[in-house]
Amino acid sequence: MTTTEEIAFLGPLYTYSHAAAKQYQDTLAVPTTLRPAKSIEECFQLLDSGEVKLAVVPFENSTNGSVVWTLDFLRQRLLGDDYFYSATAELLVPVSHCFFSNVSDKKDITKIYSHPQVWGQCVEFLKQYPNVERIDVASTAKAAELAANEPNAGAISSEMAGAAAGIKLVETNIADKKNNTTRFLGLSSLDDVQNPPPTKDDLSLISFTTTHNNPGALCAVLEEFRKHDIDLSSINSRPSLQDSWHYIFFVECRAHVSEERMKNTLKAMESICSSLTVIGSFPRCPGRDA
Template sequence: MVKVAFLGPRGTYTHQAVIQEFGEDIEIYPQPTIDQCFEILNSGDVDYSIVPFENSTNGQVIFTYDLIRDWYFQNNEPKFKIVGEQFVSIHHNLLSKELDINNITKIYSHPQVWGQVSSFLKSLDKKVIKLDTNSTSKAAEIVSLSNEENIACISSSMCSRLYNLPIIQHNIEDNKYNTTRFLILGNECLEQEPSPAKNYITSIIFTMKEDHDRKSGSLCSILMEFQKHNINLITINSRPSKQRNWHYAFFVEIEGHMKDEKLNEVLKELKERCEELVTLGSFERRH
């Protein structure tokens, strides 16, 4: 049976990404941190790990970016690669045993949620207290186990089922299109060979050589190699490299599979021009 780790606990949006990708006939291993999702995968104790990567409203999940940088640049080369992606629509709901919203006096949720439901919060009595938890799932657990009356949580519909908490108001998020993208990390690919009928992304990370850091157009010249070969770049993000001050690791996503001859040749050429360049994986574009 497939073993999958994810940023837990159960009922989180990452758990939802797991179900979307692998279904429920699997062994799941919820982890308390993103770092432990990497650790358990690299140890070989699970086949895959799923971690949040970016949100359509809030942008990068910097912990994931930084861990990828550290695992590939500071550790021995890890055994795993990026092998897939999943997109989860983020819909927040108000859950409570108290069915009258006007009686609610306290609401639990993850701190990031408050800014995503600001219009809903403004509609409540100003005396309602907001209490932070480390996940929306933990918020649901607290409310489900508490004997305190008139408390609620903002959480997912999955948590409503897991903790037997009624949804007293659905989809209270400000942005109805808010979506989180998750990476599937694996010790083996989800498919053996790329299919001509599918679209693929190749993800790389690189740093520039020290003598090129301040040369005019040096970063542009590297990126122009893709244009010269008619290869489209999808995204580019940067994080401090941690190798020296004001030196950066660049995360780039490229259309195409690393087994494509043209892309493979460009990457080989760039590897000689960069201080470090690692191909993080190729995977099917899902969105």
């Protein structure tokens, strides 16, 4: 008997997360179906409970930076005792915001719906609507749906979501940065999907905390990467919540956990760090810039 695994993603359908989930589906050898979740938190909760074994969560946007909610849900699990899944894929989704409205004259628009992350990505476009109310909704797909059914409303959304909602496309590609991209992580608790084999162009995502009274520890940790000739590609810190002004760090580096240099780095880190977890090693997404 074959089981079909479910991939949880931040719903509803037709969001950038949905596109990422479809990409993740394509990388997996097991049969899968997609399951929209209500929030990023629900994606993690479904993994925690074992209800799903696969999930896709947004991790970073090239304009807005890290998705701190994802980092904080990871933190909660990494610093608790219940972390048992791995990041097994990086997925890149080009974000092409479009403006939709059924209004015939743009002067009649009194409100624009979108996701809170979007406003900061479309600052130039929004200057032509200085006095229009901006309403935060849970997804760009929801934005298109609401604006489709209200007079005097507009929505900033993906082309896919606008088409699904049946609202008129007014302008495409309205973001300030035209090559705006969101990176997602594919998470898995399936035994045969954890740490896919090395491809010579891999990323490892590692979290660690250092002891509070050793502020030189961060430098000492990063020096180990340098000493073992491993390039870092990102670093993030979030409050650890164990103590004020104490942090959990997330670093991504260009090596696979199965490589000797990575094993040696992790071994050296063990004596410096108070907690240390390899969240996962996975191929670097094709199509990513140098």
